[in-house]
Amino acid sequence: MTGMADPLVLDFVEWIAREPRVYSEVIATWRTSCPRLTIWEDAADRGYVARETIAGFGLIVTVTEEGEKLLREHGRLG
Template identity: 80%
Template sequence: MPDTADPLVLDFVEWIAREPRAYAEVVATWKTSCPRLTIWEDAADRGYVSREAIVGFGLVIAVTEAGERLLREHGRTQ
């Protein structure tokens, strides 16, 4: 049985899994004024997404192997 995961973190990882996203897009899309709602930071801290610098493009957020495994475990495969 898979571990219980935060549904918003799952939504976020699934959204990133569709295609790597520019850091600015992630911040703009998942920005919140609530300090307790840190969805994308939680996903990064748990190792589900990573930040990668790509020359000529900038900082990109992409799903890690752990993030792909999380999606599979919760029936959210690509």
């Protein structure tokens, strides 16, 4: 991982890994007005998180296998 936003990307992926999050919660919690802090976009672009629609829940965000690998590599997933 390189760059200033990477520790925040790791925090973001860890937060999502705790439980699948409703998309609107993710956007409300991780929204930023700083164009240099693209945490949500970086995590999605790198394949660490994915959006999916689940009946009864709507659009949610979950951690992918690549995201779980990232967390394991940094001691954040058992």
